[in-house]
Amino acid sequence: MEMLVTALICLPFLWAILPAVIHNSKCRAFFVYLGCGIVIALSVFTAVKWYLAGGQATDFDLPYREAFDHVILVGDIFLMCLITYLSFKYKKGVISLLAIVQTVLVAALELFGPKVQESAALHFDWLTFVMILIIGVVGSLIGIYAVGYMHGYHIHHHKELTDRRSFFLAMIFVFFGAMFGLVFSQSLIWLYFFWEITSVTSFLLIGYTRTEEAINNSFKALWMNLLGGCGIAAAIAVGVLLYQNVNLYDMIKIAILSKYMGIPNTLCLLPIACLAFAALTKSAQFPFSGWLLGAMVAPTPSSALLHSATMVKAGVYLLIRISVAMADNYVGNMVALVGGFTFLAASCLAISVSDGKKVLAYSTISNLGLIVACTGCGYEETIWAAVFLVIFHAVSKSMLFQCVGAIENTTGSRDVEDMQGLISLFPKLAVVLMIGIAGMFLAPFGMLISKWAALKAFIDTTSVYVSTLMVLFICFGSATTMFYWTKWLSKILGASGKEKSRDLTKKNEYISMFFHAFMMVALILGFPWLSSHVLKPMSNEMFGTDVQVISYQNIIIMIVLLVGVFVIPAINYVLTKNTKAKQVITYMGGANCGDNFNFVSSTGDPKEMHISNFYMEDIMGEKKLFTPAIMVSTVIIIVYMIIVIGGAF
């Protein structure tokens, strides 16, 4: 097992060198495919092997642990130098300060601080199991998609940009390695190192095109994530100075124990609060949502990567990890309120935008908000819900981004308004898009099951006002979520008067998208199995209880609904296919021009009719809601951080 895990972490880092040095397009593509294939195989093999071995949580060390410790220290300093160099190069030197402060703090503590307890560096349990499958499978599929997409991106669409594909593909592998390292790490110093790599890599990916907008957005992502890094550095400092311990799992244990021992537990909560803060920045919650929205400027594969399998999932991973220590205390309340508020605010904002990628970005933020809210609550039901959401979200969001990217390459626009009648123009892309959208919000898919569990748990939360607010956030947030997805879906399924054109989507892009669609369907069908064979042992491991969160009766209803969503329309379609109907044109008050797409204008000439969705800009617009949303969430975070920090001293 040690060898497998070592390979899983180190291989992607080493493999990244290959696409970086090979500049022959075909040859590089081969090695990227091979690399992605190996990563998928390795992660699935590791996960299955652990599962078959009985699924016991294990602690272990990498071989040559000492050497790795040194590599990490040197790596930290290298990253700091890189950030400092780049931020001065682009005249944003202030940002380097954030990097210098935290790296110097961590390095100084490590070199000159009190000796910390030695413990195993890595940990493998059910949550790790889920995460490596998501990173390995979904992430690698994005890698495969990236090869074809980036080819089209440079050859057909953006000839003006410098072709830096080698760099791009290399960075994707670095990302995999960092994510694997992050989910295995037990020591906070190791976690911090991998955390910083993901921050820097995403910064480099966002700035890929080197346009002014890209550079600005990438630095925005950098400073927000570095701020989060400071949170981890602070947690390390507290751990070293107070407990001579930097083990994440020990800190969680201390926080839980202190609650039962009756010791005033704010001091023990301090590292948890710092970690939660860091995780909030990484999972793009308000007020830190700006960086994920800005990340849109990067080519689609990197958006897909940041939004689904990696980056934001690092944030929620950490939150799920520490959630047991957040149940019914100030840190948990902070996280729950920020998450719930983000769920509602981002879904309102998603109504007002028509850029497909932006809708997806807001929906990611909103969905992550729900996950974050679930972790803040810290009950079995909510963790169950959170993990389900993480799985469903990773698959469907990766699929949606790839699909919107493919649509943009084919039709030249990613605006939702331009997707009118996609089902008749590009049926394959439309079906993928629809499965993705359905996976995000329709009954009885992931979102719904999770919402059911989350609502139930929030009602039972002990803090009165948190409970009330959370219930309201979820009820209103579900309504707004329904609105923006349904109107998109209705655009795709509408009629179109346009001529069919050639689908420019590459074969490997389709392979990746269809595989996602297949996974989505498999997940939905396998949901009862997933619940009893993966999530039940997970909650057993975290809470020591053995209850099934969702009742048998409700599982049956969900399956009925599920079969309903697929089977009822299908049966009805077959039954009505041969119904005799007289084709008529739609009602336009007598102004039709013989079809449904043109009308007689005031000059008497036919004019094309555009049907537009509602965007409610004066109620839900970005100009109206974005700044207040940032203010409200900032206040929540500051107030709670003051309570926790103030309570500690």
Place this chain on the structure above:
Amino acid sequence: MATERIIIAVLYVLLAPFVIGLLDGFDRKISARMQGRRGPSVLQPFFDLKKLFEKEFLTANKAQLFMIRSYLVFIVLSGVLFFGGFDILLVVFSLSTAAMFLILASTSTHSPYSAQGTHRELVQIMSCEPMELLVAVGFYLAIGTFNVNEIIKTSISPIAYLPGFFVGFVFILTIKFRKSPFDIATSHHAHQEVIKGVTSEMVGKEYGMVTLAEWYENAILLGIVGLFFLNSNPVSIVCAIIAILVVWFLEILIDNTSARVKWQLMLKLAWGVTIVAAGMNLLLLEIIRG
């Protein structure tokens, strides 16, 4: 117990259209009297429905038919879940899934009037959904379960704990029943600015199915009104029926005394009432629970 639940669910499927159709007939009669007209026979809704199903099938897009049938089936499925005594939260989720099929059916035609109606319908759904979910939450807080068959076994009627939820729910019922002032997605009269809104392009049997689906849906909504009053005492059934009739009459009264508002106002009003009435009630219940 199980057979009882099955019988009620089967009775719902068989009888709901007759009961609600009849109520609709009386609705027209009473409305006509309020406006100083004689009004049609109380059986008129059934004659209308029969006529709709006998008409020639015209359509602008044939794909509409299967989505409308799916809409009908999903509504009936939600009703079976509700009257069969299952989880009320899942009933709400299932109802919103059903509504989506209506939306998709309506937009598939590329018609300006049905598109306008559809988006207004979406706003209506968005206005109502928080309150519908909150009702389920309210029952859970008051009784401790989402299951309808357990809620009815309580010793004190839930209305005692949930007056605010009840007010909020009755408020959104006006939107759900498509009554004035919130008949913005579709009107009862084709000469108005929305024409027939979301149902503009639905003719003959398609429109018949939509009407039938609305009847089935109204049965669920009135059932939820009744649920506020039911308890383990059989007398409460009488109370529930009276409450349903009072609410039903109130809706007719509102319908005949108000003029249509814009969707912006509807959204603000519906959310406002939801937050104030249900939100306050929710907070109080949470405080009482500890």
